[in-house]
Amino acid sequence: MRLIFKDGTVQECLATSERQVATAEILVQPERAPKNLKLVWMTPPTYTTLAFYSCDRIQPGWHVMTAEGLKRVAAVKP
Numbered sequence: 001m002r003l004i005f006k007d008g009t010v011q012e013c014l015a016t017s018e019r020q021v022a023t024a025e026i027l028v029q030p031e032r033a034p035k036n037l038k039l040v041w042m043t044p045p046t047y048t049t050l051a052f053y054s055c056d057r058i059q060p061g062w063h064v065m066t067a068e069g070l071k072r073v074a075a076v077k078p
Contacts, residue, residue, distance in 0.1 A: 001055045001078055003064060005071040011064075015056035020065040024049035041069040 003011045003019070013019065027034060027047045037047035050065060055076075063070045 001076060003055065003058060003073055004075040004077065005064075005066075006074045007071060009066075009068075009071070011066065013055040015054065017055050018052040019055060019058060020050040021053045021058065022048040022063040022065075022070060023051045026063060026070065040065060046070060 001013050001015055003013060005011070011019075022040075024037060025048065027037060029044045030047060033039070033045075034047050037049055040046055040048055040050060046069060048063070048070070058064065058073060058076055060073050060075055062073050064073055
């Protein structure tokens with residue numbers, strides 16, 4: 001499968017492979033650290049809650065954690 005992100009980058013994964021997906025609101029550089037969300041990226045400080053999903057369940061519009069931080073999925077190709 002191919003996860004195609006809005007920035008044009010592509011990530012290959014097996015349908016059964018897992019990726020971390022944002023499952024709550026995403027806050028970037030909030031004035032205060034939210035108590036109900038976790039810090040998931042340092043530059044800029046980004047907070048959300050992450051959960052593991054298999055690649056075959058990931059949908060366009062979802063935010064997936066990558067080596068460069070959270071990225072929004074534009075398309076998923078088999």
